[in-house]
Amino acid sequence: MLKVAGLNAWYDRSHVVQNIAFEVRAGEIVTLMGRNGAGKTTTLRSLMGLVTKRSGSMHFNGREMLAEPAHTRFHQGLAYVPEERRIVPGLSVRENLQLGITASSNRHEMVRMIEEIATTFPRLKERLEQDATSMSGGEQQMLAIARAMMARPQMILLDEPSEGIMPLLVEEMFQLFVRMKQAGTTILLVEQNVERALRISDRAYILDQGQIVHTGTAEELLDDQAIQERYCAV
Ligand SMILES: Nc1ncnc2c1ncn2[C@@H]1O[C@H](COP(=O)(O)OP(=O)(O)OP(=O)(O)O)[C@@H](O)[C@H]1O
Ligand SMILES: [Mg+2]
Numbered sequence: 001m002l003k004v005a006g007l008n009a010w011y012d013r014s015h016v017v018q019n020i021a022f023e024v025r026a027g028e029i030v031t032l033m034g035r036n037g038a039g040k041t042t043t044l045r046s047l048m049g050l051v052t053k054r055s056g057s058m059h060f061n062g063r064e065m066l067a068e069p070a071h072t073r074f075h076q077g078l079a080y081v082p083e084e085r086r087i088v089p090g091l092s093v094r095e096n097l098q099l100g101i102t103a104s105s106n107r108h109e110m111v112r113m114i115e116e117i118a119t120t121f122p123r124l125k126e127r128l129e130q131d132a133t134s135m136s137g138g139e140q141q142m143l144a145i146a147r148a149m150m151a152r153p154q155m156i157l158l159d160e161p162s163e164g165i166m167p168l169l170v171e172e173m174f175q176l177f178v179r180m181k182q183a184g185t186t187i188l189l190v191e192q193n194v195e196r197a198l199r200i201s202d203r204a205y206i207l208d209q210g211q212i213v214h215t216g217t218a219e220e221l222l223d224d225q226a227i228q229e230r231y232c233a234v
Helices: 040-047 072-076 093-098 107-120 137-149 167-182 194-200 218-223 225-232
Strands: 002-011 014-024 029-033 053-060 078-081 155-159 186-190 203-208 211-217
Touching: 002 040, 014 029, 014 040, 014 211, 029 040, 029 167, 029 194, 040 155, 040 186, 072 078, 078 137, 093 107, 093 137, 107 137, 107 167, 137 155, 137 167, 167 186, 167 194, 194 218, 194 225, 203 218, 203 225, 211 218, 211 225, 218 225
Parallel strands: 029 186, 029 203, 078 155, 155 186
Antiparallel strands: 002 014, 002 053, 203 211
16 A cells, blocks of 8 residues: 655755665554654655655555655545644534545535544543543544544554553553554554554564664564564663
8 A cells, every 4th residue: 555665854964764665555554663763753754745855755555646745645545643643722622523524525424424433432422522632642642543534544644642641541542543454444653662563563664763674574573572672662
């Protein structure tokens, strides 16, 4: 579904992502791991067209998209939940969800989608009319993911969704990812919570100083304590 080759990204003269290649097949959960500053966020932002200085190739469903402007991804079925959640203050949970819907959807479709999303995210269902920013950090993260799902993406890029969230909610969130996968959404996950992420992933890539230094099945990497200690310690 996603095939990345020779991807480079720069901030000014700093060459942050260096010629990386990886792929995500339809229906997979793939984790991108690596220490702080390894270039994980920059990789996702480059794929979303949000890093201006980028080069290489990114095929999404067979179509080259790297050079295209950021907004085209949304219409092609690629969604992104950044580290910072961007929940809109002063709007309710329902209103925040409505922001995630595509312009082509009618009112009827919107109501139906909110019902569907609320079933998947029971925590939000109870809070639909509440001011979104009055929710806990973890609940706001759920809302950010739910909002991205409103557009029915084929694939979603998630940047450290479990960061700063209490363990109970983290568990709920990972179970949610499994359900999203079962419902047909392909997931590229960036996580520091390596063990937890690997347990729901099919495969993983390890990024170190802007390069992919290791890849394997989630099972292989779960067994490889040395690799985890070397590349994934915070
Ligand atoms: N907007 C920016 N301008 C300049 N340099 C940046 C910018 N954003 C990130 N960098 C630098 O690029 C490198 C990679 O950062 P990036 O945020 O991609 O890492 P990361 O793997 O996501 O780290 P973390 O685990 O801390 O989120 C770091 O050295 C960082 O300081
Ligand atoms: Mg990051």
